[in-house]
Amino acid sequence: MKKPKMRRKNSWRRKAGKAISLLLCFILGLLLALQMKNVADLKSLNLLGNDSVESLQEQVRSLSVANNELRARNASLNANLEELVRLGNDDNAQINFYRQQTESLSVFAGLTPVKGPGLIIDINLTQPGANISASNLLVIKNALNGAGANAISINDQRVVATTDIANTGSDTHPNIIMNGTGITSDSHYEIRVIGEERKLKDFVDFHTPIWDHLKQAGCMVSFSFPEEVEIPALAKDSPAFRQQLLEPVPTP
Amino acid sequence: MKAKFLKFRRKLSYRIGEGLLGEDRPLPEETTVLPSKDKWSLALTGLILVLILGLTVFTAQQRLSPRHRLTQIPQEEINRLTEEKDKLRDENARLRDDNLRLASAINEAREENLSLLDLSTEENQALLQAYRDVSYQAGFWTYEGPGIRVSLQDKEGIRYDKNTLVTEIVHDADVHYYVDFLKAHEALAIQVNGERLAPTSPLLCVGSSILVNRVYHATPFVIEAGIDDAEALAQNLLNSRTYQAMVSRGLRVTIEYVENIKIEPQDDLIYVEEQVKRLGG
Numbered sequence: 001m002k003k004p005k006m007r008r009k010n011s012w013r014r015k016a017g018k019a020i021s022l023l024l025c026f027i028l029g030l031l032l033a034l035q036m037k038n039v040a041d042l043k044s045l046n047l048l049g050n051d052s053v054e055s056l057q058e059q060v061r062s063l064s065v066a067n068n069e070l071r072a073r074n075a076s077l078n079a080n081l082e083e084l085v086r087l088g089n090d091d092n093a094q095i096n097f098y099r100q101q102t103e104s105l106s107v108f109a110g111l112t113p114v115k116g117p118g119l120i121i122d123i124n125l126t127q128p129g130a131n132i133s134a135s136n137l138l139v140i141k142n143a144l145n146g147a148g149a150n151a152i153s154i155n156d157q158r159v160v161a162t163t164d165i166a167n168t169g170s171d172t173h174p175n176i177i178m179n180g181t182g183i184t185s186d187s188h189y190e191i192r193v194i195g196e197e198r199k200l201k202d203f204v205d206f207h208t209p210i211w212d213h214l215k216q217a218g219c220m221v222s223f224s225f226p227e228e229v230e231i232p233a234l235a236k237d238s239p240a241f242r243q244q245l246l247e248p249v250p251t252p
Numbered sequence: 253m254k255a256k257f258l259k260f261r262r263k264l265s266y267r268i269g270e271g272l273l274g275e276d277r278p279l280p281e282e283t284t285v286l287p288s289k290d291k292w293s294l295a296l297t298g299l300i301l302v303l304i305l306g307l308t309v310f311t312a313q314q315r316l317s318p319r320h321r322l323t324q325i326p327q328e329e330i331n332r333l334t335e336e337k338d339k340l341r342d343e344n345a346r347l348r349d350d351n352l353r354l355a356s357a358i359n360e361a362r363e364e365n366l367s368l369l370d371l372s373t374e375e376n377q378a379l380l381q382a383y384r385d386v387s388y389q390a391g392f393w394t395y396e397g398p399g400i401r402v403s404l405q406d407k408e409g410i411r412y413d414k415n416t417l418v419t420e421i422v423h424d425a426d427v428h429y430y431v432d433f434l435k436a437h438e439a440l441a442i443q444v445n446g447e448r449l450a451p452t453s454p455l456l457c458v459g460s461s462i463l464v465n466r467v468y469h470a471t472p473f474v475i476e477a478g479i480d481d482a483e484a485l486a487q488n489l490l491n492s493r494t495y496q497a498m499v500s501r502g503l504r505v506t507i508e509y510v511e512n513i514k515i516e517p518q519d520d521l522i523y524v525e526e527q528v529k530r531l532g533g
Contacts, residue, residue, distance in 0.1 A: 013294075016294065020297075020298075020301065024301070027305060027308075031308065031309075031312060034312070034316070035312075038316060053326050053329055053330060053333065056330060056333035056334065056337060057333060058460075059337050059470075060333055060336050060337050060340060062461065062468065062470055063337065063340035063341060063344055064340060065468065066344060066467070066468075066469075067340060067343055067344050067347055069467050070344065070347040070348065070350075070351060071347060072522060073351060073519065073520055073521070073522060074347060074350050074351055074354055076521045076522050076525075077351070077354040077355060077358060077519065077521060078354060080358055080521060081354060081357055081358050081361060084358060084361040084362060084365055085361060087365055088365075088368075089368055091369065091370050094365055094368070094369055095369070095376065095379065098366075098369075098379055098380070098383045099379060101383060102379065102382050102383045102386050104524075104525075104528045105383075105386040105387060105389075105390040105392065105524075106382075106386045106390075107527075107528045107531050107532075108390050108450065108451075108524050108527050108528050108531075109386055109389040109390035109391075109451065110389075110451045111385075111386055111389055114531040114532060115532070116530070116531065116532060138428070138432055142424070142428050142432075142455070144452075145452050145453060145454045145455070146424065146454045146455070146456045146463075147454075148454065149452050150452060150527060150530045150531050151451070151452065151531055152451075152452060158451075159451055159452065160389065160451045161389070161390075161391055161442075161449055161450050161451050161453075162435055162438070162439065162440070162442075163435060163451070164432070164435040164436040164437075164438070165432075165436075166436045194530075194531065234389075241389065242388065242389065242440065
């Protein structure tokens, strides 16, 4: 008599158990979905493993700096334009203006010898087997530019805007050319630099890997910081001295 | 021990409805539960489950609430910064237009003045020639003609954190490689991100910016050069081992030949003035 009753009870319990487990699964799934949505939201805001706020702040900062710089640059151009307009037909004023412009642009372009406080790097190659390549000199020149050098020369060749330094010759007879002119030396390379002493001292201290590399190649490197370093101008007959030879012919 | 475990398992199976543990066997004699006790047991189980659920929901709410606040605050900050950035970008575009307009006006005024200059004397003729020569050497002229454009960008999708590899970022040396290559092939005019290169122009990468002359420019780094035989040189660059190595590092490098590229003249008179002053000019 008891058996059917027990079976009914067991069936009811099974149903209840299934319902509870279903409910549990549902709630668990809901929580999981909520958590995933939360993570997705955070990802979209770049708060997880990203720095959107920081990146935006950086963009705003750099745009502000760029705009301030452009404003200053435009003000300077405006002043220059006003001066040109003011010169007008006054021949004397024009001649004075172009004379002064020629002088300052000549200094800027490296067409005038200059002197000032700086650094002399002497790379001695007298040890047997010592060698240096154009890429070594390029690395030094580029690092000096980054260190704020105002004028540079290597073995009396002035660095200008279009200066190239390259290897030529063969493996047995390597040559280095700069400004289209041979600067190869068996004994030493002298790099003359004009710039702020503090910056140049930092440059020497900071670039020890370059000096170590040269020492490994058998070179002896020495530095001096004279109060006056003379740097020659780019020679007018240098292949790097480029002139605008094509002049437009005025139409009659 | 094993018998005890089996007994406990069966009791549990019975309490939560057997089906859950896949057991459908009748209970042993000693675990027979009376109907009234059965109800109490089920109610107790239900209560415990409700309590556990309540606790879970409460804990989740406690954890989600501050995170929700965390998402709200940066969102407001992001909106504010985006708005500010858009304004600055518009202003930047306007200032750049002004800059180009002024540079072009200066060129016109200069040419006009020079055309009015009395060239009847040899002295004036020599001065004009000297002025043209130094202007050319100093980069105060516009190049228009065949050229090459190289664009360099860091690997896509990097997070700039401790997992970022050094090789995935563009460095000074990468920019120098192209600039030096172009100089070695007698480029007539070079600019990096719109800045005309001068004799001692620094090219210094600082984070995602590059310092050219005296101004930091954001990535991508674009090197443009006016050069003869640009088409063949662009192909040489594409075939170079250095280019292949950069690509295999994941850097985004594009090299293109441009039939008619325009390199603007040096327009940063502040930089020019600073350099001249430092050299005693």
